[in-house]
Amino acid sequence: MEKGTKEDPWKLKTPPNTSEYEMYKDVKDGKDVIVCVVGKTTLLYDYKCLNDLQNMLKKRGDWMDLGSADEQKPAKEGTVEAWGRSESNPNGGWYGLKKGLRGRFGMYVSPLMEKLGLAEITHEAKGNKMRAK
Secondary structure (H helix, E strand, O other), X not given: OOOOOOOOOEXXXXXXXXXXXXXXXXXXXXXXXXXXXXXXXXXXXXXXXHHHHHHHHHXXXXXXXXXOOOOOOOOOOOOHHHHOOOOOOOOOOOOEOOOOOOOOHHHHHHHHXXXXXXXXXXXXXXXXXXXXX
C-alpha cells in the first residue's frame, strides 16, 4: 500500500471505477488534512472524517448510499454526502475545507476508506453504497 504522502500518494478510482485521482495526508494551518487531486483540481478534507465516518457507519450497521454532489447542489438526505456536510456530524458541518469545493465527499472519501480497510463500497455505474468493515 502507498504511504499516502505527497511524494507517494494513494492512487484511487471513483466508486464506478471510471476516473482516477490521488489523495495524501498533509498538514494545513496546523490541521491534519486529506489532499485530493482530481486532474488539475485540488480538494481538501478534514483528516478526522475517516474515523468519524467509520464510527457512524459502524453504528448504522448497514449499507448507506454515497450520494455525491458539488457544494453548490443539495445532497440527497440519508447519504454519506449529506452526513459529510450536516451540522449534526461530529465536525458540526462540512468535512470539505476548500470553500466552493467542499462537496463530493461521498465520491472521493469512500474509495480511500476502502483502500485503508475501514469500509467496503459497491462499484456500480450509479447508486453506489458503503458500509463499515
